[in-house]
Every structure is written in structure tokens, then in C-alpha cells.
Amino acid sequence: MKSTFSSVIVSIVICALAGCQGPANHGESKAPSLSRFEYSAPKMGTIFGLTLYASDKGAADRAAAACWARVDQLEQTLSDWRPSSEISLLSQQTLNGPMAAPVPVSEDLYYMLERSLEAARLSDGDFDITVGPLVRLWRRSQQLVQLPKPSRIEAAKRSVGYRFIKLDPAHRSVQLLAPRMVLDVGGIAKGYTSMQVLKLLRERFGITRALCGAAGDIHAGDPPPGKSGWVVRLESLEDKSKPGVYVRLHNYGISTSGDTERFVIIDGVRYSHIISPKTGLGLTDRIAVTVIAPDSTTTDWMSTAVSVMGPEKGLALVEQTPGAAARITKIEGGRIAVWESKRFGQFAFQPAP
Ligand code: ADP
Ligand code: MG
Numbered sequence: 008m009k010s011t012f013s014s015v016i017v018s019i020v021i022c023a024l025a026g027c028q029g030p031a032n033h034g035e036s037k038a039p040s041l042s043r044f045e046y047s048a049p050k051m052g053t054i055f056g057l058t059l060y061a062s063d064k065g066a067a068d069r070a071a072a073a074c075w076a077r078v079d080q081l082e083q084t085l086s087d088w089r090p091s092s093e094i095s096l097l098s099q100q101t102l103n104g105p106m107a108a109p110v111p112v113s114e115d116l117y118y119m120l121e122r123s124l125e126a127a128r129l130s131d132g133d134f135d136i137t138v139g140p141l142v143r144l145w146r147r148s149q150q151l152v153q154l155p156k157p158s159r160i161e162a163a164k165r166s167v168g169y170r171f172i173k174l175d176p177a178h179r180s181v182q183l184l185a186p187r188m189v190l191d192v193g194g195i196a197k198g199y200t201s202m203q204v205l206k207l208l209r210e211r212f213g214i215t216r217a218l219c220g221a222a223g224d225i226h227a228g229d230p231p232p233g234k235s236g237w238v239v240r241l242e243s244l245e246d247k248s249k250p251g252v253y254v255r256l257h258n259y260g261i262s263t264s265g266d267t268e269r270f271v272i273i274d275g276v277r278y279s280h281i282i283s284p285k286t287g288l289g290l291t292d293r294i295a296v297t298v299i300a301p302d303s304t305t306t307d308w309m310s311t312a313v314s315v316m317g318p319e320k321g322l323a324l325v326e327q328t329p330g331a332a333a334r335i336t337k338i339e340g341g342r343i344a345v346w347e348s349k350r351f352g353q354f355a356f357q358p359a360p
Contacts, residue, residue, distance in 0.1 A: 260303025
């Protein structure tokens with residue numbers, strides 16, 4: 008799940024972690040004994056940021072160390088960049104053909120597979136973690152600045168298809184039914200990880216006022232003391248000199264997917280690192296999608312999925328997801344088009360100049 012984080016993503020995190028404050032909320036009582044602590048660390052091929060409120064530095068440092076240990080554990084479980092990760096070892100079992108029998112997997116991996124299959128069904132296969140072989144071809148294209156031969160794409164596609172993943176909840180086991188499969192949870196795992204970090208802080212340390220962000224995938228817990236929420240400036244394809252769009256949220260996830268930096272231009276065409284499983288190639292649409300929802304596993308996969316699905320189908324999916332909202336910008340005919348879901352206005356606000 009390594010990624011060179013894009014500018015879309017960076018400015019969200021910086022803003023969120025710097026605590027860009029919108030209008031103060033006077034409705035909430037202050038908790039004066041809490042101080043703010045900020046941490047960041049290179050993890051999962053990107054920069055993870057953590058902001059938390061704790062009584063003292065010792066308590067905050069201990070909690071942050073436990074968070075990083077949890078992120079490391081998830082990386083060793085879920086990274087397709089590491090040949091020794093649990094998910095890579097699982098994929099490797101298909102090198103010589105489909106798996107003959109199911110194998111039990113860890114709780115974290117099983118949950119990721121379960122949620123990924125749900126995402127694939129809801130997006131009609133536009134979000135599909137079996138795209139790994141196509142992602143590998145994309146990474147090669149990026150290095151060589153050359154598209155893969157059609158025969159290679161066709162060969163890779165034979166290993167792609169979420170229906171090749173068979174789960175057995177009773178035994179928490181999985182069987183992969185096609186040869187040379189490569190599972191890639193890079194489009195869903197960072198949202199899950201951010202939410203897991205907040206769960207750990209709450210359950211082991213009693214820390215609820217926290218925000219964890221991994222590149223474009225953020226989970227926000229209870230708000231900072233005296234505030235009604237965490238303020239995040241959305242990044243989009245719009246002119247950077249314009250006043251930004253801000254949202255305020257707590258106990259919610261927010262993810263942005265876009266092609267601002269992770270792309271390759273071949274023969275004048277720009278291919279995003281988000282792959283259309285149907286064409287086998289990176290998206291050529293210029294689109295940036297932000298999804299907000301109570302669960303950041305959902306926001307992560309859905310922002311990637313909506314990028315593939317496009318505004319119309321994508322917004323229909325967002326509207327039918329409880330508590331979810333989205334904002335999409337897309338370049339159409341040289342102009343920026345903007346779409347906002349019905350619930351988006353509940354989160355958006357304009358900070359006082
Ligand atoms: P980022 O990694 O920049 O946060 P995303 O969350 O949108 O961006 O995830 C993009 C990653 O998801 C890609 O780098 C790749 O690993 C994986 N991916 C690409 N296309 C798809 C797809 N159609 N379905 C599921 N995962 C995908
Ligand atoms: Mg994603």
C-alpha cells in the first residue's frame with residue numbers, strides 16, 4: 008500500500024493536523040486539563056499523522072508509541088509491497104494455480120477481505136482488490152513511461168475478479184480461485200488503519216479526542232476541547248487561489264482520492280494510479296473525490312470507487328450509504344465541474360475571513 012502521497016492528500020492532512028480552526032463552538036464545556044500532542048511517522052509508504060489530547064506528555068508519548076506499533080502490525084499484515092506480509096503470502100499461494108483448499112487468516116486480514124468484497128459488490132466491481140496484477144503493470148508503465156502490451160493486460164485480467172475470493176466466516180478462512188492473483192488493499196487499508204488507531208487510543212488509554220490521518224484517509228474522534236469538531240480543508244481540482252471548502256466533523260472518517268501526483272503521462276494521456284478493472288488501465292478522467300462517512304474504512308474504499316464509477320453512479324452509491332456525503336470535482340471540456348451529495352452541506356462551512 009505504498010504510495011507517494013499526492014498534493015491532494017497532503018494539504019488535507021496538514022490542515023487537519025495543524026487544527027485549522029473554524030468558528031469556535033461555545034456549546035461544549037472545556038476540558039482544561041488536556042493538552043494537545045502531535046506526532047508523525049513514515050508508515051505504509053506515506054506519512055501518518057496523529058493528533059491527540061492527553062493529560063501529560065508521558066501519557067501521550069506512551070499512547071502514540073502503541074499506535075505506531077499497531078500501524079506497523081497492520082502494515083506487516085496488509086502491505087502488498089512486502090513479500091513477507093500476510094496478504095502477500097496469501098497471494099503467493101496462487102503462483103502455480105488456484106488454491107486447492109482454504110487457509111485461515113488473521114482477524115485483520117479477514118475483515119479487510121470481507122469489507123473489500125462488500126465494496127466490490129456495491130460498486131459493481133469498480134472497486135476490486137484483485138486488481139493487483141494490473142496495478143503491477145501500471146507501476147511498470149510509470150517506470151518505463153510506456154503502456155503495457157494489450158496481451159499483457161489480457162493475461163493480467165485473467166487473475167482479476169473479486170468473485171475469485173471465497174470467504175468462509177465460520178472458519179475465518181479464504182481460498183483464492185484463480186492463478187497468479189495479487190491482492191492489493193491499498194485503496195481501503197489506510198482508512199481502516201486510521202480507525203483502528205482511534206479504537207486503540209480509546210480502549211487502552213481512554214483517549215477519545217484524537218485524529219489520525221494517513222495521507223488522504225483520516226479518522227476524527229471526539230473534537231478538541233471547546234470545539235465542536237475537527238476542521239479539514241478539502242483538496243480538489245479547483246484553483247488553489249480560490250477560498251477553500253472546509254468541513255467540520257467528529258467521530259467520522261474522511262478520504263480523498265485523486266490523481267494530482269500519482270499519475271503517468273504516456274503519449275499525452277494522463278493515467279491515474281486508480282485502475283479501471285474493466286479497461287485494465289489507469290483512469291484517464293481528471294477527477295478528485297472526497298467521501299465523508301462514520302467509518303473511515305468506508306470512506307477510503309468509496310472515494311477510490313467513486314473515482315472509477317464517475318459522478319452519477321458514484322453519488323447514487325453515496326446517497327444510499329447511511330451518514331455518507333461526498334464532493335467531487337472533475338475536469339470536463341477544460342472546465343471544472345463540481346458535484347455535492349445531499350448531505351454534504353451538513354458538514355461544509357466557510358471560515359470567517
Ligand atoms: P491513495 O493510495 O493515494 O490514498 P486510493 O485510496 O484511491 O489512493 O487508493 C489507490 C490504490 O488502490 C492504488 O494505489 C492501488 O493500490 C489500489 N487500486 C487501484 N485501483 C483500484 C480499484 N479499481 N479497486 C481497488 N483498489 C484499487
Ligand atoms: Mg481509497
